[in-house]
Amino acid sequence: MVQNMLVSYCGLYCDLCGARNDTPERARALVTTLKQSEIDHWGADIPDFPEFWRFLNSLTEIPADKCCRSGQCGAPNCAIRNCAKDREVEVCAFCADFPCDRIRVFAQSEPLLLHDGERIRKVGLEQWVAEQIARREAGFDYGRVRCLPCIVPTE
Ligand code: SF4
Numbered sequence: 001m002v003q004n005m006l007v008s009y010c011g012l013y014c015d016l017c018g019a020r021n022d023t024p025e026r027a028r029a030l031v032t033t034l035k036q037s038e039i040d041h042w043g044a045d046i047p048d049f050p051e052f053w054r055f056l057n058s059l060t061e062i063p064a065d066k067c068c069r070s071g072q073c074g075a076p077n078c079a080i081r082n083c084a085k086d087r088e089v090e091v092c093a094f095c096a097d098f099p100c101d102r103i104r105v106f107a108q109s110e111p112l113l114l115h116d117g118e119r120i121r122k123v124g125l126e127q128w129v130a131e132q133i134a135r136r137e138a139g140f141d142y143g144r145v146r147c148l149p150c151i152v153p154t155e
């Protein structure tokens with residue numbers, strides 16, 4: 001069992017996902033900007049404003065367990081996660097078949113995936129996690145390099 005819940009099965013680091021960092025930060029910045037413009041005063045009469053305001057505020061805080069390994073994030077039918085669980089593989093990088101066809105398919109939209117898998121094999125998970133925390137502190141997230149549409153294998 002992997003100790004760090006933010007390490008996904010495929011070899012992404014969930015804290016480098018925009019949903020956990022860039023989006024909440026931008027949402028908080030927009031809340032601040034709108035409050036400074038006194039939106040409570042002029043926005044209340046705009047149709048659907050309460051729903052918009054609730055939704056925007058919901059984006060500012062991300063639950064700590066929003067990650068692949070908890071099942072609270074990621075494609076529900078992801079074949080990589082299902083396969084790794086079935087094989088009782090901690091992380092795909094440690095699987096004898098890495099990089100399998102599913103990983104290669106997903107790597108078409110996540111260009112760091114193969115490189116990071118090799119890196120995990122070379123330096124081990126603990127060192128690799130430290131490197132991802134450093135990436136996060138430097139302001140990196142996967143959204144800056146992802147090729148859309150994201151292709152998550154489901155078979
Ligand atoms: S749901 Fe699948 S593709 Fe997404 S992070 Fe988890 S293992 Fe990777």
Ligand code: SF4
Pocket residue numbers: 079080081083084087089091092093095096097098099100101102103
């Ligand atoms: S076969 Fe592929 S998806 Fe399954 S555990 Fe191995 S590397 Fe991961």
